[in-house]
Amino acid sequence: MTDEVVFYHNPRSRAQMAHWMLEEVGAPYRIVPIDFGKGEHKAPSFLALNPMGKLPTIVHRGTVVTETAAIIAYLADAYPQAGLAPALDDPSRGTYYRWLFFGAGCIEPALLDEILKRPAPEQKTALGWGSYDDVLNALKTALGKGPYLLGDRFSAADVYVGSELRWGMMFGAPGLKGETLFEDYVARLNDRPALQRIEATAG
Ligand SMILES: N[C@@H](CCC(=O)N[C@@H](CS)C(=O)NCC(=O)O)C(=O)O
Known part of the structure; x- marks a missing residue:
């Protein structure tokens, strides 16, 4: 095969x-x-x-x-x-899963709330992502130590979470551009040769 x-x-x-x-x-x-x-x-x-x-x-x-x-x-x-992923028995695998799933379950819908200007529902506690502000605050905590989500180690979680942040910045989601923590993180990711290669072919 x-x-x-x-x-x-x-x-x-x-x-x-x-x-x-x-x-x-x-x-x-x-x-x-x-x-x-x-x-x-x-x-x-x-x-x-x-x-x-x-x-x-x-x-x-x-x-x-x-x-x-x-x-x-x-x-x-x-x-x-x-x-790009911690070993199965490495405790940082938990942190890795945490932010990967946070990306899909929280960052993505919160960003779409903002980008599509979706009206906030009355029953907010049922929203798994809480609110856009809660999501950004959690991310600030996650990236506070840096330089990556797993500290010194770049991982696949950065590829996904970083892509979401880059995407949010591209669509003008509030609280991202001009926020040094996010700007610096995305700048570090933009330096990755793998990302530069695919950007060069995107047209
Ligand atoms: N939950 C999916 C969403 C994928 C998605 O919505 N992709 C869009 C492009 S960014 C798409 O294929 N849209 C075409 C359509 O729905 O007609 C994922 O995370 O991969």
Whole structure:
């Protein structure tokens, strides 16, 4: 079985986050471009892989993986030589999981609240992400020691959380640009050669 990762991709999407990770781990991969305008992500052949009709989606060693955070975590484990995930018995694995899941479960919906200007619901305690301000405050605590979420160690959690922050900054979510802690963190990530490589090809 080939070790090549088949990567369904469109540069104007969250697929860029997975693309960065593919470059970080040095995985052999083949890009299958998906044209949103032509509706290729809603074609039956693509829906058979990802019933959500969304990117990113990868196929590796015969298994489909969807959801950006899952793809990033999967690649960290599939290519352990890159050293982007703490070992299973390393206590920092807990911190690593914590921020990866926080990225998908809290940062992502909180950012969308702001970017899409979604009205706040009355029953806030049922929201898993609390509020946008709570999420930013938690992130400030997480990054306070730095330089990365696991301290000195860069990990796949930074690829995902950092991608979310970069994305939030791009769409003008409040409280990110001009906040030194976030600006410095994103600047450190922007220095990663793997990220620079994929940015250079994004067009
Ligand atoms: N929960 C998914 C969201 C993926 C997602 O919404 N991708 C967007 C692009 S950024 C997409 O494919 N949209 C196409 C559509 O829904 O029609 C993840 O984290 O990967």
